[in-house]
Amino acid sequence: MTTEFYTLLSALSAEFGPTGCECRVAALLEKELSGLCDCSRDRMGSLICHLPGEGEKLLLVAHMDEAGFMVTDIDDKGYLRIAPTGNADPACFLGKHLTVGNETVLLKGIGGGKVLHLTSGAERTDSPSFDKLFIDLGFQNKEEAEKQIEKGDFAAYSGGLSELPNGYLAGKALESRSMCAIAAEVLKLATRKPVSERKDLTVVFAAKEKAGMSSAVTAAYRENAQKALLLGFSPSMDFDKTEDHQKGARLGKGPVLAFKDGNVLFYDSPFLGELRQTAEKAALPFQMLNSPLTLSSGRAHLGKEGLPMASLQIPCFNPETPLVIVQKSDLCATLSLLSALV
Known part of the structure; x- marks a missing residue:
């Protein structure tokens, strides 16, 4: 992993970009890629980057948004009442540092709710719901x-x-x-x-994926892509007491080559085979798994006459929580596989 790549990954991880407010992430990526390819924004807020080539037209789709929240009310004490955007888990919320704002203003706050010391009975065993939680900014x-x-x-x-060990x-x-x-x-x-x-390469850094409004569908139609590769994640459940068939990605x-998910019933077998052969030729590790996720960008396979599609996913632990864990070797293998493909 190069220093340049690590620096970009660190900046992207830290950037504010909940579903519906990904403009800062898009600006960071556009600054990084400006001058190397043609960059534009669509009406959904996605960043679309095109690099001409004489090979087949390939569409890569990554999503910029993170699980977050929307302010739904402000109570008399100045606390912000919220609703989740994406798959945010209320069990992770209490006492966490949060950033609140919009395209121009960002403030710091803390996740609040009824503390453990004041709970009893079922309250101590049940996960709190977001209608009982709030953000305290000190107002x-x-x-x-x-x-x-x-x-x-x-x-x-x-x-x-x-960075963690190993x-x-x-x-x-x-x-x-x-x-x-x-x-x-x-x-x-x-x-x-x-x-x-x-290849003639188009990369869509999609906004609003977690809200089911991915720009991959419109981009696939506009760019007249011949194939599309969805770049996502695969959750790991590799616990000591988990049955082998339930462990998911390791x-x-x-990276995971997903042959099925909840949206695209079956990914395109020839394209999946091409990915597998590319990985094997380069002696890169990979995992063939059934993905438990449903990506809204998967609907792009219905565009025009139909679009052959496959999915490449990063294994991760604790997805869509305040701290997600990934392995450097998986990132490097994924980068090597995609670089060989294009």
């Missing part, structure tokens, strides 16, 4: 809060990237931003190939 009352925050503003967990990385939003960093690096590496030796065993 004294509603009037003070409304001077800086409005209903409809967004919130997300705060934090940066940290090649593990921990940080927020790594289930999505890892693939954004990899896709950006693939574009950079592809520019070093002669135009005649590379960290450190390479």
Whole structure:
């Protein structure tokens, strides 16, 4: 893993970008790729990057958003009442650092709710619901809060990237931003190939994926892609007491080639075979698994006459929580596989 790649991944992990407010992530990626390829934004807020080539038209789709929250109300004490955007887990919320704001204003807050010492009975065993949780920004009352925050503003967990022993990385939003960093690096590496030796490559850094509104569908139609590869994550449940058939993806065993998920019933077998052959030829590790996830970008396979599609996924632990864990070797293997493919 190069220093340049690690720096980009760290910046992407730390950036504020909950579902519906991904503009800062898009700006970071556009700055990184400007001058290397044609960059544009669509009406959904997605960043679309095109690198011409004389090979087949390939569409890569990574998503920028992270599980977050929307401010639904401000109570008399100045606390922000919220609703989740994406698959945020209320069990992870209490006492966590959060960033609250919009495209122009960002403030720091703490996740609040009824503390353990004041609970009893079922309250101690049941996970709290978001209607009983709030964000405390230190405001004294509603009037003070409304001077800086409005209903409809967004919130997300705060934090940066940290290294753990044995090649593990921990940080927020790594289930999505890892693939954004990899896709950006693939574009950079592809520019070093002669135009005649590379595919005609379009990368969609999609907004609002977790809200089911991915731009992959419209991008596939507009770019007239011949194939599409969805870049996502596969959750790991590799616990000591978990049955082998339930463990899911394993960290450190390479990227997941998903042959099925909840949206695309079966991925395109020839394209999946091409990915597998590319990995085997380069002696790269990979895992063949049935994905438990449903990606809204998967609907792109219905565009025009139909679009052959496959999915490549990063194994991760604790996805869509304040600290997601990934393995460096999996990121490197995924980058090598994609670079060989394009």
